[in-house]
Amino acid sequence: MNEIFMNVGFWVLGITAVVASLFMVTRENPVHSALWMLLTFFAVAGIFIQLDAEYIAAIQVMVYAGAILVLYMFVVMLLNPKSTGFIKVPAKVILGSVVALVLFLQFVMTLMGTGVIKSAQMSGMNLPEGLSNVKAFGAVMFTQYIVPFEVASILLLVAMIGAIVIAKKD
Template identity: 60%
Template sequence: MEQVAFYILAFLAIVSALFMITRINPVHSALWMLLTFFSVAGIFVQLDAEFIAAIQVLVYAGAILVLYLFVVILLNPKSHGFIKIPFRYALGTVVSIIIVIQVLFAVKTSNILGQKGDITDQLMAQHGNVKLFGKVLFTEYLVPFEIASILLLVAMIGAIVLAKKE
């Protein structure tokens, strides 16, 4: 039953992503993007990654989509249908996809991913994945977490300074 639900969510994510990039109206495109985000969040729930699913819904379906809609409303872009893509770009896209598939196959068949971690299913069931995620984040990865937060703060201040009218 879980496999059927996964295939339904994956099919829904792929189809809605295709509809998102092929719609002429940007608001319709945003609604298809919303469905894509919810489908991906459903896949994360099936992987027992409830925290990542919640972040997917809150950050992407909430904040990023609202930001996208504000840009669409404020700029009011006029779309005139599909953009004609030159042949060399289409050929480059096909070659890039083939190379990505080859790299993914090489990673899958080799031992490059390393060994499994020490967190078992029993430990996850006992403590919950959010608690374990927080414990690892604030012990082993505290310094990179703080550096990332400082970089985001600097970027936010920079965006405010650049957007401020003189």
């Protein structure tokens, strides 16, 4: 029973995420794109919850949907870009995409056959004994992955200083 529930949930969320992201890249209006992106984020957060990664799901919504996308919307609204009208897709592009899609599917099928990648496991994470999700996350983040974590922090700091320098140029 539970398994069926999980599978149905996964397909609903997965299809929502894929369809929403397709809409996101095909909309002419940037604000509509941003809204489809919002739906994508929510669907992905749902998948994270199914994988028992509730902390990541909450952070996904908070950071991507709550902060980054709001900033996009802000910029889009301030710049108010005019719609460029319907973009004609040349036949070459369509042909190229079909070929790429077929190649991609072959690639995936071959890899599935060799067992390098398996279908996603929906059974949840292996947590260390006696640690909740968030605590386990913190423990791993600040011991095993401390160097990448600090590097990422410095990268963000550099980007922030860069933005301030560019904005204050005159």
